[in-house]
Amino acid sequence: MKRVKAVFVKREGGGVELRDVEVPTIHEGEILVRMKACGIDGTDIEKAYGKPITPPMLGHEVVGEVVESKSPEYEVGDRVFVHHHVFCGKCYYCLHDSYTMCPLFLKTTIEPCGLAEFFRVPKINIDRGAALKLSPNLSWEDAVFIAPAACVLKALRRVDFKAGDTVSLVGVGPTGSLFIKLLKFLGAALVFVADLSEFRLKMAKKLGADIVINPIQTDFGEICRRATDGIGVDIGILGTPTAKPIQTLLQTIRRGGKICIFGAPEKGEKV
Template sequence: MKAIVLENGRPILKEIPIPKLQEGDVLVKMKACGLCGTDIEKICGQYTASQPILGHEPAGVIHESTIDWLKPGDRVFAHHHVPCYECYYCKKGSPTMCPYYRKTNLDPGGFAEYFRVPAWNVKRGGVLKLPDNVSFDEGAFIEPLATVIRGQRRVHIDKEDYVLVVGAGPMGLLHVMMAKANGAGKVYTSDVSGFRREFAYKVGADYSFNPTKEKVEEEVRKLTDGRGVDVAIIASGAPQAILTALYSVRKGGRVLLFGVPYKGTVLNYDVSDLLNNEISVISSNAAVEEDTREALEVIASKRIDVTKLITNRYRLEEFEKAVREAKEGKTIKAIIYD
């Protein structure tokens, strides 16, 4: 079968054997898999939070199964990381910190004709059947939307809150859409890309700032009677994005650290401002099964239309082109298919 694998830091399309199943495993025929910014960061050697396996947003069809409730032909989403739900971290409400969480993954990853979902993931709810009204393209958004849902739950967006999303890539735009669905009042975005800034308006942003021409924190305060936003969401790994969020939030406000900072990130920031202004900085890392189930419900009920974000589709053989065009800023969300 064809699969994209990392070799010496480069993504290579290779012919490899179809994974063999053990008891409790399922084999999925990939139909759609989103290309994530973290895939790009893994390729570039910038990602700090996981093993370098590519493709974690897949949807497809069960091809072979060793369990009764999943049968060949079932349309499914598969989650790549699943915690144990039994350890200290899981029981204390930190399941993504479970020591088993990042040890689990799809084999060989989502960018493959077929991938194996291990029994560990299957047994703990890592495979969801897709309703008939959810397409494979929509299924490929379950994992990224789940991380957004978890992040916004952790930072807590109240009705009519003013929200700033720093970084208008696909994850930032999902934050815009979900914040609106959650009842936020005004939602602003900031991005250096004109393409992304204009796209933000298409998914509900009330204003999109150009940080190369505007002092974002000053403009935000003009629009909030001098206060600043109630919630600032950092959907970028750039150090300046973190600073923009910290300087744009109101006294007593909340900052969500969502984008993965680059390796070696150091901030020139006076930490006493956090205490003096009672600013809460909350991080959110990945998602678990309560989040993927909620994401599927949001998509199936059409509370938001995730397909608005799809700008490009590529076959597996075009993966190198997909990565290149994503790095060049020519896409919002790219879907890889077989």
């Protein structure tokens, strides 16, 4: 049996390690994919540092090429984006739009993980539409942004974002950058951004943010209120992996406005 490389969380003490594993055997209705690119997101970093809040597999923003298929829907050579988890669509949580709370969600995943040379996509994932065929014009590097961009779009729907809204954002990491791009594309009137990193603030401006602020140097809330005739922004987004800046964000939001806590604070952290 051919053996290939895959990256796993170390069993003790945090960190990651490269292991030799067997190429997964696929069954009826499944596909085998050669990984072409895989994003690294915040949950992967948490696992690498020994602080996992999700299952310990690595790599789920993954795209690749089908090299074996036992599904009539896919052929060898198809370019696909694969989501690692799927929901049932029938339970209480699914019917209330809380798909990640579905009991099926964490029971479904690709094998052995996304950060592997080859991975198996189970039949349940195929049946639930978790393998999307990609346009030949879309690069592998761009395609790995499908998953994080989808998360950002879902968050904006949750807070009922509409064209013409004003928005404040604290934290300009990779996800914060996606928020800026999508907010401007979808018609945000003003996007205010706060971060402690001058490099990230310059990047935010380049991506289309209207006003960028270092909150240590300038009062972020005052700037947002002044630019909105004293009202404050319609929506505030916390894009940091800690809840500590939430007071800074709250000072920017108008009465009746909405807040999106998008980052994943450490377990036990209090607001």
